[in-house]
Amino acid sequence: GENVEQHPSTLSVQEGDSAVIKCTYSDSASNYFPWYKQELGKRPQLIIDIRSNVGEKKDQRIAVTLNKTAKHFSLHITETQPEDSAVYFCAASIPGGGNKLTFGTGTQLKVEL
Amino acid sequence: DGGITQSPKYLFRKEGQNVTLSCEQNLNHDAMYWYRQDPGQGLRLIYYSQIVNDFQKGDIAEGYSVSREKKESFPLTVTSAQKNPTAFYLCASSIRAETGNEQFFGPGTRLTVL
Numbered sequence: 001g002e003n004v005e006q007h008p009s010t011l012s013v014q015e016g017d018s019a020v021i022k023c024t025y026s027d028s029a030s031n032y033f034p035w036y037k038q039e040l041g042k043r044p045q046l047i048i049d050i051r052s053n054v055g056e057k058k059d060q061r062i063a064v065t066l067n068k069t070a071k072h073f074s075l076h077i078t079e080t081q082p083e084d085s086a087v088y089f090c091a092a093s094i095p096g097g098g099n100k101l102t103f104g105t106g107t108q109l110k111v112e113l
Numbered sequence: 114d115g116g117i118t119q120s121p122k123y124l125f126r127k128e129g130q131n132v133t134l135s136c137e138q139n140l141n142h143d144a145m146y147w148y149r150q151d152p153g154q155g156l157r158l159i160y161y162s163q164i165v166n167d168f169q170k171g172d173i174a175e176g177y178s179v180s181r182e183k184k185e186s187f188p189l190t191v192t193s194a195q196k197n198p199t200a201f202y203l204c205a206s207s208i209r210a211e212t213g214n215e216q217f218f219g220p221g222t223r224l225t226v227l
Contacts, residue, residue, distance in 0.1 A: 006155075042220075043220050094212065099213070100161055
C-alpha cells in the first residue's frame with residue numbers, strides 16, 4: 001500500500017520567515033495530496049490540496065508544489081505568523097480507493113516572536 | 114466547524130471492556146472514516162464506509178468493529194482484542210468516496226484504558 005514520509009518532524013522559525021515541509025510518497029498512482037493543519041487540542045482542517053495534473057498551487061501565504069517524477073510534494077508558508085504554529089500533516093490518496101488518505105507523521109511548526 | 118460530531122470527548126475504560134465511540138454527521142455525506150492518532154505516528158485509518166450498509170477495513174482494523182446502518186452515523190467499537198487502545202480517535206466524512214473530495218473531521222474522542 002501507499003507510504004508517506006514527512007520531514008522534518010519539528011520546525012522552528014522566526015516570525016516573518018518562510019517554512020517548508022516536505023513529503024514523499026511511494027505509490028505512483030496517487031493523484032490527490034491534501035495538507036491538514038491541527039492546532040493543539042483541535043481537529044485537523046484542510047488548508048490546501050493539489051491534484052496530480054497540477055505542479056503548483058497557491059493560496060495567499062501558503063503554496064504546495066508537486067514533483068510527480070520524484071514522488072514528492074512540499075508545503076511552503078511565507079511570512080509566518082504566530083498563529084501558524086500547529087502540527088501539519090501531508091497525505092496522499094489513490095484513485096479507486098474510497099478516498100482513503102494515507103498520512104505522513106506530522107510536522108510540529110513553531111513560529112517564534 | 115459543525116456538521117460532524119463525536120461523543121464523548123473523553124472516555125475512560127478498564128482493560129477488557131468493549132467501548133463504543135459515536136460519530137454523527139448532518140452533512141449528507143456518503144463516505145465516513147475512522148482514524149487513530151498516536152503521538153509521532155500521524156493518523157492511521159481503522160475503517161471506512163463508502164455508503165450506507167457498507168464498510169471496509171483500513172490499515173489497522175484488528176480489534177475494532179464498525180456499523181453503518183444509517184447514512185449519518187458510523188459508530189466505532191473498540192473491543193478487548195485491541196492490544197493498545199489508548200489513543201485519540203478521529204472520525205471524518207466526505208461528500209462522496211471518490212478521490213479528491215475533502216474529508217471533514219470531527220472533534221475527536223480521547224480514549225484512555227486503565
